[in-house]
Amino acid sequence: MELLKKCCKVRANSLLESVIALTIISICLYFAVLIFASVYTPKTSAKFYSTQNKVNELFYLSQIKSDSISNDENENLLIEEEAINENLKKISVQYKDSTQFKFEKSFYVQIPK
Incomplete structure (x- = not known):
């Protein structure tokens, strides 16, 4: 024991x-x-950056070929232009990707005199 x-x-x-x-x-x-x-948040995912790059691409395409983007009837894309003053305009691009994630980005463009 x-x-x-x-x-x-x-x-x-x-x-x-x-x-x-x-x-x-x-x-x-x-x-x-x-x-x-x-x-690991939604803002650091690869899908977020892919959508952000697509919005940037659509903005630059709208500046180069504005007639081809505006004639395309895409319900996932919305481009709005707003005049801030006589020298500046704001362009807002809204895009929905395949997962219906809505991404909006604003660009400010100076208008030459």
Whole structure:
């Protein structure tokens, strides 16, 4: 019986070390999950950048070939022009991609005199 008590005796130091180690591991995992959640947002996805590039492309195409973009009846594309003053106009481009994510970007263009 005494032999069994000696074999099953757990020292307090090893138990305390285990609790401290688990606490440190839990804190590290908590920070890892926070960082992971803040890095992987919808604004950092490849689809977001693809849609943003498509909007930029449509704006530049509308500046080069304005008649071909405006004649295209695309329900996913909306280009609005607004005169701010006699030297400046605001062009807003709204585009919906295949996932129906609506992306809007505004461009300011200086009108030469």
